[in-house]
Amino acid sequence: MYMEKGKKRMAILVGCNYPNTQNELHGCINDVLTMRDVLVSRFGFDPSYMELLTDAPGSLVMPTGANIKSALNGMVDRAEPGDVLFFHYSGHGTRIPSTKPSHPFRQDEAIVPCDFNLITDMDFRQLVNRLPGGASFTILSDSCHSGGLIDKEKEQIGPSSVTTNSKSLSYSPKTIPFDSVMHHLTSLTGIDSSDIGTHLSEVFGSDASIKFCAHELEQDLLGSLRPDAGILLSGCQANETSADMNPTSDGGKAYGAFSNAVHMVLKKNVTPLSNREVVTLAREVLQAQGFDQHPCLYCCDNNAGAPFLWQPDRSSL
Template structure:
């Protein structure tokens, strides 16, 4: 793709430094998304339950059709869990969802492109491990949540993010309420492509936060002293691997689009006579109109589709520092 004609540049192929004073050699890698493709799509209408939804199964049908026709995801490499299917293994129960999440990331190699889509009820629960700024973990509700319970963001992060190698892409779309940080990704971007500082508390707890905050405030003195103490910690055998287990950063290429901020609800809408999740619809519509957008352009395009119709503010977050001017690929 030629940058001269104004089209965004493709992602670089070599490892990228985290920067922000992260340990030497702590790097991530963008995915070229030219390897194997797998998708997991979950749509739950909660038939016959209080709070029944109408558009979630349609979202899965629309998304799977779109992935198949525009991005080359083969039907046999997609798992769809919806509560209108007769096969018990295809019901979006808690056990089936967790099993399918493990299937999605199994044997993933660099430059593979994995896709996760959830349309259903989302909510919040008290945070028990102290990794949430607002004191609440984000959760999704399987069809059997009344008996089996919900699935917490920490668990989804552990299964689908922590296990991935550098250069593996996971694109996740959460079309659910309170989903802004549903995968606990530390880097949250604004519509101008700027890193939003408040979410950086997610990133670290391990000394990186001080560095990134100083960096965001351009406080170089603070940066050096924090980096110094972190460097000491790292050189005293605090290996990147162990550190990685304790923070929410990842050397893989994990991108999440969420239908709303953590504090917001997401609309179960009716568009052109069809029940649909507003976020799922806006994502497909924005990309169909222009497949060659940068990350920040796509975030704005999605917001434009919803503008004036819905209050929700879709969010873009990432497992690593993201150059939002690069071409969006998946």
Template sequence: MNTLRWTRIEKGQALAQNMVIGGHSSDPNDLHYMSRVPINGAMLPGKFYPPKSRFFYAEDGEEKTCNTGEVLVCDDPDVLEWVASSNGDVPTGAVIGGYTIKGEVLYAGRAWKNTELIPGRISSKDERCYVTTGRKEFHERKYEVLAVKQVKPHVERGPEKTALVVGINYVTDEQNRLYGCANDARLMTDLLEGKGFSVTGLSDDIPGWASPTSAQIMDHVENLCRDRQPGDEVIFTYSGHGTQVWDKNSEERDKKDEAIVSSGIEVITDDMLKTVFSKLPHGVKAVAVIDACHSGTLFDGKNVVVSGNKVDDATVYGSIKSSTGSANIGEKYLASRFLDPKDIAGILSEKYGKTVQPNLQSIREAHGERDHGKAWSFGGTMTENVCALVSGCQANEFSYETMINGTRNGFLTWAFNEEVRANPDVTFVDLILKIRKTLSDEGTEQNPCLECAEAMSHWKVFS
């Protein structure tokens, strides 16, 4: 039996088994299935909606329906994937859904229209995906292509050490500009390269580095986590603004998502990062060092090993060892790494010439990103003993930067480097306690935290 095939369905006929889900209405549980219909010598992909036993397709700018067509059936759904694409591009393995009357190949695809995810057809010639809803035809240049997963040959290799370092000074926004984040990126790059890591850097204030836009950051985070094997080590460091933004779809108690902020004032939420890092397999060690406001619990919040206010009141699970640290710190240069959602909305309102509200949906729409409902909502948990988060502060606090020994740096990044260089074999729990002690001695208000499984907290930060 073929794993992937088109099966004919007529009105009143029983539904086929294992039909391929193509999308949904504004209710994510109201499913649409991938289909196609023969029309005037063409075969046009579209959607099949079981409650009405109708096939829907786009033709001549309208939504048309019929009661006979074909549905796509797959006995093994794991062989398929939806691949984001645009402007007529399709990946290797794209599923052919049909053809035009002139013989042009059409691919099975889908696109968002408001909160609906709608199956339709992709025309490489027209560089768009055609979908229908509300009796109208729409064409979108951004879409997803249904494709058969490509089996990659297994390549034997040794463990890899890979890092992504991001430092954003917001050089085009004088009001919210920072001055120590690029220095943080340089400091972390030097440390990590000395530990044998291959480092990729993103910054708006370091010549030769790629710009840290939202798309660049997420693309590089996904590359960082892709095709990882047991024994690999990955590190993601971020220095820049952090925020908390109201999200109507958030599963958090206060309906606020912790987020970091790109150079273009786009927000990257905790759910977006967790969705990628949670896919890492057992045997990989991943570390995130986030020197930004509201960075505590950015990964999960369920495995917080060290938290609380001040060193003496800290909640700690594991061995406690502390050391002192000192530096020449200039108090008058103290600056927080917090960007208020109201300021984000104001910047975008001025930039795009329309009113933007200080919530996640409005901010994304301002950037031309649709509100995909639960698409980025993370309902799972991080893989046990894989990810450790070293945060600059608790979820309700600010992180700061200042002049330290003549150079502007974030407190967390500076202390992290000082402690690791002084104690190369330091464990995660000892590292965070020493950092907290150092910053307490310097009189700072922020309280760095450690989030990971308790067993992982006793591992060495660097193998």
């Protein structure tokens, strides 16, 4: 259940620009730096409870799959009832064929760390299942195919049939096609196999996603489906791409379209907004700007109307 007061507000912020690669983006690090400032100034986050991982030149801790999962697991390990946990990811996403025999044509969602060690919807489900009672875990993922990034989370705001003329915009999609991921991993393993789990396990060993472990272990790790404290604000639907803007011609700062829309919504509305309102208003901003991507909301019914990261009592900070 959503708690009005929390002991700690903790955040992991990850921005991947993939510099000097064919998959390079430009606004992802800017996104999380801006979010860091918003978390401190508006939501009362203590910088000592925040961790920033980017692939900027000279970064001491790179946003590899293992490092991101280590940071997330550490945050969940420290969580106590009433704590507010937040994960903001800005970078590439991809879709992978389902590993479940009962859904051979389904595709599942994953984010793409800088080393291609995919973090999947099942990994996020495991994190949510480990939360202590009364804690909340909000994920804001500004990446392609991010709808449904918490496995089995209830859809509150889903696919939209409204389209805009995004062809008039110049942007880079935040997606790496599955074939490109497979080509990269195959070049590392030299294994002739179409099973991505085989390649990820060979390269990353125990740091690979739990999605590719034995089915029995998968069930033991995930447990049963139940209402929980996971909250996902996705940058787009599962079948859509999210935009990375690099307005260098006018000297503007690069940014992710969804992250920027959220910042605009928060700046315009100084009173607390619910998770549903943040997603709805961000959709309106993106539509007005001409983007053909539709942010979605996944959470239990109670958390749909709960305040986004809740606005703390300023007098107590």
